[in-house]
Amino acid sequence: METSSLIKVTKTENSKINQVDFDNLVFGKTFTDHMFICDYKDGSWQTPEILPYQPLTLDPSAKVFHYGQAVFEGMKAYKDEQGKAWLFRPEENFERINKSSKRLNIPEFIKEYFLEGLNELLKLDSAWIKSGQDAGNALYIRPFVIATQAGVMASPSTEYKFIIICSPVQAYYTKDVKVKIADYYSRAANGGFGAAKAAGNYAGQFYPTKLVQEEGYDQVIWTDDTNHEHLEEAGTMNIFFRINDTLVTCPISERILDGITRKSVITMAEKLGITVEVRKVTVTELIEAANNGSLKESFGSGTAAVISPIGTIAHKDNVWTLTKPEDCYSAAIKKAILDVQYNVAEDTFGWRYEVK
Amino acid sequence: METSSLIKVTKTENSKINQVDFDNLVFGKTFTDHMFICDYKDGSWQTPEILPYQPLTLDPSAKVFHYGQAVFEGMKAYKDEQGKAWLFRPEENFERINKSSKRLNIPEFIKEYFLEGLNELLKLDSAWIKSGQDAGNALYIRPFVIATQAGVMASPSTEYKFIIICSPVQAYYTKDVKVKIADYYSRAANGGFGAAKAAGNYAGQFYPTKLVQEEGYDQVIWTDDTNHEHLEEAGTMNIFFRINDTLVTCPISERILDGITRKSVITMAEKLGITVEVRKVTVTELIEAANNGSLKESFGSGTAAVISPIGTIAHKDNVWTLTKPEDCYSAAIKKAILDVQYNVAEDTFGWRYEVK
Numbered sequence: 001m002e003t004s005s006l007i008k009v010t011k012t013e014n015s016k017i018n019q020v021d022f023d024n025l026v027f028g029k030t031f032t033d034h035m036f037i038c039d040y041k042d043g044s045w046q047t048p049e050i051l052p053y054q055p056l057t058l059d060p061s062a063k064v065f066h067y068g069q070a071v072f073e074g075m076k077a078y079k080d081e082q083g084k085a086w087l088f089r090p091e092e093n094f095e096r097i098n099k100s101s102k103r104l105n106i107p108e109f110i111k112e113y114f115l116e117g118l119n120e121l122l123k124l125d126s127a128w129i130k131s132g133q134d135a136g137n138a139l140y141i142r143p144f145v146i147a148t149q150a151g152v153m154a155s156p157s158t159e160y161k162f163i164i165i166c167s168p169v170q171a172y173y174t175k176d177v178k179v180k181i182a183d184y185y186s187r188a189a190n191g192g193f194g195a196a197k198a199a200g201n202y203a204g205q206f207y208p209t210k211l212v213q214e215e216g217y218d219q220v221i222w223t224d225d226t227n228h229e230h231l232e233e234a235g236t237m238n239i240f241f242r243i244n245d246t247l248v249t250c251p252i253s254e255r256i257l258d259g260i261t262r263k264s265v266i267t268m269a270e271k272l273g274i275t276v277e278v279r280k281v282t283v284t285e286l287i288e289a290a291n292n293g294s295l296k297e298s299f300g301s302g303t304a305a306v307i308s309p310i311g312t313i314a315h316k317d318n319v320w321t322l323t324k325p326e327d328c329y330s331a332a333i334k335k336a337i338l339d340v341q342y343n344v345a346e347d348t349f350g351w352r353y354e355v356k
Numbered sequence: 357m358e359t360s361s362l363i364k365v366t367k368t369e370n371s372k373i374n375q376v377d378f379d380n381l382v383f384g385k386t387f388t389d390h391m392f393i394c395d396y397k398d399g400s401w402q403t404p405e406i407l408p409y410q411p412l413t414l415d416p417s418a419k420v421f422h423y424g425q426a427v428f429e430g431m432k433a434y435k436d437e438q439g440k441a442w443l444f445r446p447e448e449n450f451e452r453i454n455k456s457s458k459r460l461n462i463p464e465f466i467k468e469y470f471l472e473g474l475n476e477l478l479k480l481d482s483a484w485i486k487s488g489q490d491a492g493n494a495l496y497i498r499p500f501v502i503a504t505q506a507g508v509m510a511s512p513s514t515e516y517k518f519i520i521i522c523s524p525v526q527a528y529y530t531k532d533v534k535v536k537i538a539d540y541y542s543r544a545a546n547g548g549f550g551a552a553k554a555a556g557n558y559a560g561q562f563y564p565t566k567l568v569q570e571e572g573y574d575q576v577i578w579t580d581d582t583n584h585e586h587l588e589e590a591g592t593m594n595i596f597f598r599i600n601d602t603l604v605t606c607p608i609s610e611r612i613l614d615g616i617t618r619k620s621v622i623t624m625a626e627k628l629g630i631t632v633e634v635r636k637v638t639v640t641e642l643i644e645a646a647n648n649g650s651l652k653e654s655f656g657s658g659t660a661a662v663i664s665p666i667g668t669i670a671h672k673d674n675v676w677t678l679t680k681p682e683d684c685y686s687a688a689i690k691k692a693i694l695d696v697q698y699n700v701a702e703d704t705f706g707w708r709y710e711v712k
């Protein structure tokens with residue numbers, strides 16, 4: 001193993017890997033032996049380090065606890081049957097976390113630190129990445145930035161930590177998702193930070209999500225906050241609708257996350273010969289399509305599950321159940337993307353990034 | 357000193373108080389010797405503790421870092437010239453933090469723990485509360501709740517910490533504030549959580565605030581996100597306008613914090629014989645009033661400064677400067693509220709709460 005010249009590495013003396021049951025993982029609960037950490041202070045990012053996975057010690061007045069200055073990314077590493085590990089479009093994650101940071105007034109990170117840090121971390125914890133496309137075996141990677149300066153003045157922090165932690169995972173959703181379209185609560189404001197992958201965009205969804213879960217649904221499909229008439233995203237997924245044989249998804253905006261899986265789904269669908277329209281989708285149009293049978297499929301896209309088929313859509317007191325058509329788009333697109341991710345198909349678009 | 361039966365107290369062996377220059381405090385940077393902390397786990401709040409002020413140790417996957425499940429309060433304790441310490445409407449802070457918690461799916465806290473915890477903490481750190489109304493000497497109190505469960509699944513935490521830390525402060529703003537009215541960025545969505553004192557409402561303001569600061573202003577006056585036509589709040593302050601001899605402030609809503617100082621200003625202004633109207637205020641109305649001279653005063657209200665007079669208001673390319681009238685409402689209301697807070701005036705409304 002080569003040692004990076006950029007990153008200071010301290011290896012653990014006690015690997016936890018033998019204590020882990022890789023066939024019975026709970027999503028996001030088990031973490032690998034190491035973590036990447038880089039401090040920002042005195043106006044610049046300091047020397048990045050890889051350390052044994054360990055708790056953070058922060059002053060109770062640290063700004064992240066009070067003012068939510070925190071952004072993150074979600075990405076995955078996959079191991080092929082030859083034992084090679086691959087990342088999927090990591091430069092997109094790097095660019096997006098910096099866009100999120102900018103909106104939250106967090107200093108942008110350094111590309112070499114990010115890519116080399118990821119590479120070193122994944123080499124060190126390579127045994128934690130299990131092959132097995134059918135089981136959905138992968139390593140979920142969570143880069144995040146938190147404001148660590150002590151002090152309760154409501155102003156941007158002068159100190160931050162950029163951290164990467166990794167969690168071995170299996171397939172995320174097993175059943176079709178039941179969603180309810182928002183008609184009162186909202187996720188993001190016009191001129192707000194809905195497009196940022198920011199901590200503050202998530203906490204606000206938990207209560208409205210709990211309300212729909214009490215009615216038997218899994219997630220909320222968020223709509224615009226003005227009229228609740230435009231379908232936007234699901235909070236942890238972008239959303240797609242197949243109307244007749246056209247795949248439709250709304251354009252991204254300052255209210256909607258620019259999903260990397262979303263982009264990949266659009267590109268891959270077109271490669272598979274599916275017509276894709278990126279345009280606004282109204283609740284009225286969706287209801288009409290659901291009622292007249294032209295709504296053939298719907299699914300969410302995101303890093304965790306790639307594609308999560310939606311089986312039930314509700315709006316106010318109306319409920320529609322979707323039956324998968326024989327020429328199921330979501331299954332075809334999901335398989336095509338997974339085949340690239342697990343290195344069993346040609347990487348036409350240059351999406352794969354080898355860990356080496 | 358009585359010992360609370362509810363709270364486990366561990367006193368510090370090394371007070372830091374002699375190291376503090378109480379005449380040169382930076383807002384929110386110095387903390388007292390002790391902190392209050394109460395853990396939520398296994399479905400209930402555990403025994404509260406008062407401990408020496410100390411760092412928090414959290415797993416890097418703790419939900420507060422990723423999903424922003426965090427709420428807080430801001431309040432103050434004042435010492436009168438007889439050496440008695442007083443809180444100002446603490447039950448209002450308790451009710452509001454629970455409202456904020458509910459919107460963020462955080463379990464509500466227990467009133468006795470809050471009030472008795474505050475009381476014990478302030479008794480223990482009583483020497484940190486300095487008298488001196490003219491210097492604005494006070495103890496700023498920051499109750500907050502953070503989600504501490506380890507795990508990166510985007511779902512509500514099952515574990516929390518309710519913490520209270522205290523910081524000695526002096527008068528907050530010294531100069532009149534320069535504000536610019538938002539015409540692109542927004543603070544809160546309809547159906548969002550703008551009314552909650554939640555961490556996620558603050559980080560999103562830093563970047564737009566930086567942009568106006570680069571133009572020479574201090575703060576943004578936020579408007580509705582649909583048309584930017586209704587004046588709402590300043591992010592850390594509610595706002596008031598004096599049009600001719602009427603004091604006007606917008607009603608609270610799900611986008612606007614229900615400020616305790618705002619309520620107190622309304623009540624106190626009426627007691628002083630000032631006509632107060634709680635109604636929507638449009639940008640158009642404000643511009644008209646600024647142009648025709650009927651806008652006599654404007655100020656923000658909040659715990660930190662009680663009242664911060666606004667000296668300059670800008671909207672797009674227009675700038676208005678306000679000169680304080682001789683019968684200045686803001687100064688009269690501020691003095692009347694401070695006189696209650698520092699126990700030099702009668703407490704007609706039952707706002708004071710003695711620490712004993």
